[in-house]
Amino acid sequence: MDGTAGGADGPHFDEGFRHGLGQLLAWRRDVRHFRPDPLPPGLLDELLALAQLAPSVGNAQPWRFVTVDSPALRAALADHADAEALRAEAALVADAARLDLYRSLKLHGLREAPGVLAVFSDDGPEAGHGLGIATMPEALAYSTVMAIHTLWLAARTRGIGLGWVSIVDPAAVRAMLDLPDRWRMIALLCIGYPLAASDVPELERRGWQGRQDWRGNVVAR
Numbered sequence: 001m002d003g004t005a006g007g008a009d010g011p012h013f014d015e016g017f018r019h020g021l022g023q024l025l026a027w028r029r030d031v032r033h034f035r036p037d038p039l040p041p042g043l044l045d046e047l048l049a050l051a052q053l054a055p056s057v058g059n060a061q062p063w064r065f066v067t068v069d070s071p072a073l074r075a076a077l078a079d080h081a082d083a084e085a086l087r088a089e090a091a092l093v094a095d096a097a098r099l100d101l102y103r104s105l106k107l108h109g110l111r112e113a114p115g116v117l118a119v120f121s122d123d124g125p126e127a128g129h130g131l132g133i134a135t136m137p138e139a140l141a142y143s144t145v146m147a148i149h150t151l152w153l154a155a156r157t158r159g160i161g162l163g164w165v166s167i168v169d170p171a172a173v174r175a176m177l178d179l180p181d182r183w184r185m186i187a188l189l190c191i192g193y194p195l196a197a198s199d200v201p202e203l204e205r206r207g208w209q210g211r212q213d214w215r216g217n218v219v220a221r
Contacts, residue, residue: 031161033195051151056143060128078110113190120183161194
Protein backbone atom coordinates (compact mmCIF):
# COMPACT_ATOMS: atom_id res chain seq x y z
CA MET A 1 0.00 0.00 0.00
CA ASP A 2 1.49 3.36 -1.01
CA GLY A 3 1.79 5.69 1.97
CA THR A 4 1.07 8.88 0.03
CA ALA A 5 -2.70 8.60 -0.30
CA GLY A 6 -4.70 11.82 -0.18
CA GLY A 7 -7.44 12.63 2.28
CA ALA A 8 -9.91 10.10 3.58
CA ASP A 9 -12.24 10.59 0.63
CA GLY A 10 -9.77 11.89 -1.96
CA PRO A 11 -8.23 10.03 -4.89
CA HIS A 12 -5.07 8.01 -4.48
CA PHE A 13 -2.17 8.96 -6.79
CA ASP A 14 0.19 6.01 -6.97
CA GLU A 15 3.78 5.77 -8.15
CA GLY A 16 2.67 5.05 -11.70
CA PHE A 17 0.63 8.24 -11.80
CA ARG A 18 3.50 10.28 -10.36
CA HIS A 19 5.86 8.87 -12.99
CA GLY A 20 3.37 9.75 -15.71
CA LEU A 21 3.04 13.27 -14.34
CA GLY A 22 6.81 13.66 -14.46
CA GLN A 23 6.78 12.53 -18.09
CA LEU A 24 4.00 14.98 -18.90
CA LEU A 25 5.99 17.87 -17.45
CA ALA A 26 9.15 16.78 -19.27
CA TRP A 27 7.38 16.42 -22.64
CA ARG A 28 5.41 19.68 -22.50
CA ARG A 29 6.85 21.83 -25.27
CA ASP A 30 6.46 25.35 -26.61
CA VAL A 31 5.55 24.38 -30.18
CA ARG A 32 6.34 26.42 -33.29
CA HIS A 33 5.90 23.78 -36.02
CA PHE A 34 2.37 22.41 -36.50
CA ARG A 35 0.66 19.87 -38.69
CA PRO A 36 -2.32 21.27 -40.62
CA ASP A 37 -4.75 18.67 -39.20
CA PRO A 38 -7.76 20.37 -37.56
CA LEU A 39 -8.63 19.66 -33.96
CA PRO A 40 -11.47 17.15 -33.50
CA PRO A 41 -14.87 18.77 -32.89
CA GLY A 42 -15.43 19.53 -29.23
CA LEU A 43 -11.82 18.99 -28.16
CA LEU A 44 -11.02 22.66 -27.61
CA ASP A 45 -14.15 23.04 -25.48
CA GLU A 46 -13.02 20.04 -23.43
CA LEU A 47 -9.57 21.57 -22.90
CA LEU A 48 -10.97 24.96 -21.93
CA ALA A 49 -13.30 23.28 -19.41
CA LEU A 50 -10.21 21.71 -17.80
CA ALA A 51 -8.41 25.07 -17.80
CA GLN A 52 -11.35 26.40 -15.77
CA LEU A 53 -10.17 24.13 -12.92
CA ALA A 54 -7.00 26.19 -12.45
CA PRO A 55 -6.47 27.95 -9.11
CA SER A 56 -7.18 31.68 -8.93
CA VAL A 57 -6.95 34.43 -6.34
CA GLY A 58 -10.27 34.76 -4.50
CA ASN A 59 -11.63 32.18 -6.95
CA ALA A 60 -11.98 35.15 -9.32
CA GLN A 61 -11.31 33.05 -12.45
CA PRO A 62 -10.18 36.18 -14.35
CA TRP A 63 -9.02 34.40 -17.51
CA ARG A 64 -10.75 35.26 -20.77
CA PHE A 65 -10.05 32.98 -23.74
CA VAL A 66 -10.71 34.49 -27.16
CA THR A 67 -10.83 32.05 -30.08
CA VAL A 68 -9.51 33.74 -33.21
CA ASP A 69 -11.41 32.07 -36.05
CA SER A 70 -11.44 34.86 -38.63
CA PRO A 71 -8.83 34.22 -41.38
CA ALA A 72 -8.40 37.99 -41.79
CA LEU A 73 -7.70 38.49 -38.08
CA ARG A 74 -5.28 35.57 -38.04
CA ALA A 75 -3.40 37.00 -41.02
CA ALA A 76 -3.26 40.41 -39.33
CA LEU A 77 -1.90 38.88 -36.13
CA ALA A 78 0.76 36.96 -38.07
CA ASP A 79 1.82 40.09 -39.96
CA HIS A 80 1.98 42.01 -36.69
CA ALA A 81 4.14 39.32 -35.03
CA ASP A 82 6.52 39.33 -38.01
CA ALA A 83 6.89 43.11 -37.77
CA GLU A 84 7.52 42.96 -34.03
CA ALA A 85 10.14 40.23 -34.55
CA LEU A 86 12.04 42.51 -36.92
CA ARG A 87 11.95 45.31 -34.36
CA ALA A 88 13.26 42.95 -31.67
CA GLU A 89 16.46 42.43 -33.67
CA ALA A 90 17.72 45.82 -32.47
CA ALA A 91 18.23 44.42 -28.97
CA LEU A 92 20.44 41.62 -30.35
CA VAL A 93 22.40 43.43 -33.05
CA ALA A 94 25.50 43.78 -30.86
CA ASP A 95 25.98 40.00 -30.92
CA ALA A 96 26.22 38.99 -34.57
CA ALA A 97 26.28 35.24 -33.92
CA ARG A 98 23.19 35.36 -31.71
CA LEU A 99 21.44 37.65 -34.17
CA ASP A 100 21.97 35.10 -36.96
CA LEU A 101 20.59 32.37 -34.71
CA TYR A 102 17.60 34.56 -33.79
CA ARG A 103 16.82 35.14 -37.45
CA SER A 104 16.90 31.39 -38.09
CA LEU A 105 14.38 30.61 -35.35
CA LYS A 106 10.70 30.10 -36.14
CA LEU A 107 9.06 32.46 -33.66
CA HIS A 108 5.40 31.63 -34.19
CA GLY A 109 3.00 29.31 -35.97
CA LEU A 110 0.13 31.75 -36.44
CA ARG A 111 -0.22 30.93 -40.13
CA GLU A 112 0.04 27.13 -39.80
CA ALA A 113 -1.58 26.17 -36.49
CA PRO A 114 -5.21 25.02 -36.81
CA GLY A 115 -6.20 27.07 -33.76
CA VAL A 116 -5.29 30.46 -32.28
CA LEU A 117 -6.29 31.62 -28.79
CA ALA A 118 -5.73 35.06 -27.33
CA VAL A 119 -5.75 34.96 -23.53
CA PHE A 120 -6.60 37.99 -21.42
CA SER A 121 -6.91 38.64 -17.70
CA ASP A 122 -9.87 40.71 -16.53
CA ASP A 123 -8.50 43.36 -14.14
CA GLY A 124 -11.98 43.95 -12.71
CA PRO A 125 -13.79 40.62 -12.50
CA GLU A 126 -17.10 40.42 -10.67
CA ALA A 127 -16.24 36.94 -9.40
CA GLY A 128 -14.02 36.80 -6.34
CA HIS A 129 -15.41 40.06 -4.86
CA GLY A 130 -11.91 41.54 -4.62
CA LEU A 131 -10.60 38.90 -2.21
CA GLY A 132 -6.79 38.64 -2.14
CA ILE A 133 -5.99 41.47 -4.57
CA ALA A 134 -6.04 44.57 -2.36
CA THR A 135 -2.25 44.44 -1.94
CA MET A 136 -1.36 42.26 -4.94
CA PRO A 137 -3.70 43.06 -7.84
CA GLU A 138 -1.20 41.38 -10.18
CA ALA A 139 -2.37 38.07 -8.68
CA LEU A 140 -5.21 38.19 -11.21
CA ALA A 141 -2.70 37.97 -14.06
CA TYR A 142 -0.80 35.24 -12.24
CA SER A 143 -4.06 33.29 -11.95
CA THR A 144 -4.57 33.57 -15.70
CA VAL A 145 -1.08 32.20 -16.28
CA MET A 146 -2.04 29.22 -14.10
CA ALA A 147 -5.05 28.61 -16.36
CA ILE A 148 -2.78 28.70 -19.41
CA HIS A 149 -0.44 26.16 -17.82
CA THR A 150 -3.38 23.93 -16.93
CA LEU A 151 -4.57 24.14 -20.54
CA TRP A 152 -1.04 23.38 -21.78
CA LEU A 153 -0.73 20.21 -19.73
CA ALA A 154 -4.25 19.03 -20.53
CA ALA A 155 -3.55 19.56 -24.24
CA ARG A 156 -0.30 17.59 -24.10
CA THR A 157 -2.09 14.55 -22.65
CA ARG A 158 -4.10 14.50 -25.87
CA GLY A 159 -1.11 14.94 -28.16
CA ILE A 160 -1.89 18.63 -28.71
CA GLY A 161 0.82 21.29 -28.57
CA LEU A 162 0.71 24.97 -27.63
CA GLY A 163 2.99 27.75 -28.77
CA TRP A 164 3.14 30.98 -26.73
CA VAL A 165 3.70 33.95 -29.06
CA SER A 166 5.21 36.81 -27.06
CA ILE A 167 6.57 38.97 -29.89
CA VAL A 168 3.43 41.11 -30.08
CA ASP A 169 2.28 44.47 -28.74
CA PRO A 170 -0.50 43.69 -26.22
CA ALA A 171 -2.37 46.95 -26.83
CA ALA A 172 -2.31 46.39 -30.59
CA VAL A 173 -3.65 42.84 -30.24
CA ARG A 174 -6.43 43.96 -27.90
CA ALA A 175 -7.38 46.67 -30.39
CA MET A 176 -7.40 44.20 -33.31
CA LEU A 177 -9.76 41.95 -31.38
CA ASP A 178 -11.91 44.86 -30.15
CA LEU A 179 -11.83 43.92 -26.46
CA PRO A 180 -12.41 45.92 -23.25
CA ASP A 181 -9.52 48.05 -21.96
CA ARG A 182 -9.63 46.36 -18.56
CA TRP A 183 -8.75 43.04 -20.21
CA ARG A 184 -4.98 42.71 -19.91
CA MET A 185 -3.35 40.59 -22.58
CA ILE A 186 -1.38 37.67 -21.18
CA ALA A 187 -0.73 35.38 -24.15
CA LEU A 188 -1.31 34.68 -27.80
CA LEU A 189 -1.38 30.91 -28.24
CA CYS A 190 -1.12 28.67 -31.29
CA ILE A 191 -2.72 25.28 -30.73
CA GLY A 192 -2.59 22.09 -32.78
CA TYR A 193 -0.75 18.84 -33.41
CA PRO A 194 3.05 19.26 -33.31
CA LEU A 195 4.98 18.40 -36.44
CA ALA A 196 7.35 16.38 -34.25
CA ALA A 197 7.55 15.56 -30.54
CA SER A 198 10.63 16.03 -28.35
CA ASP A 199 11.47 16.02 -24.66
CA VAL A 200 14.11 18.71 -25.29
CA PRO A 201 13.02 22.34 -25.84
CA GLU A 202 13.66 23.60 -29.36
CA LEU A 203 15.65 26.57 -28.06
CA GLU A 204 17.94 24.12 -26.27
CA ARG A 205 18.30 21.95 -29.36
CA ARG A 206 19.13 25.02 -31.44
CA GLY A 207 21.74 26.30 -28.97
CA TRP A 208 19.86 29.37 -27.76
CA GLN A 209 19.39 28.43 -24.10
CA GLY A 210 19.59 25.15 -22.21
CA ARG A 211 17.64 24.01 -19.19
CA GLN A 212 19.30 25.20 -15.99
CA ASP A 213 19.81 23.14 -12.86
CA TRP A 214 16.86 23.82 -10.55
CA ARG A 215 19.20 24.29 -7.60
CA GLY A 216 20.47 27.51 -9.13
CA ASN A 217 16.99 29.03 -8.73
CA VAL A 218 16.61 28.24 -5.01
CA VAL A 219 17.72 30.71 -2.35
CA ALA A 220 17.91 29.81 1.35
CA ARG A 221 17.50 32.43 4.06
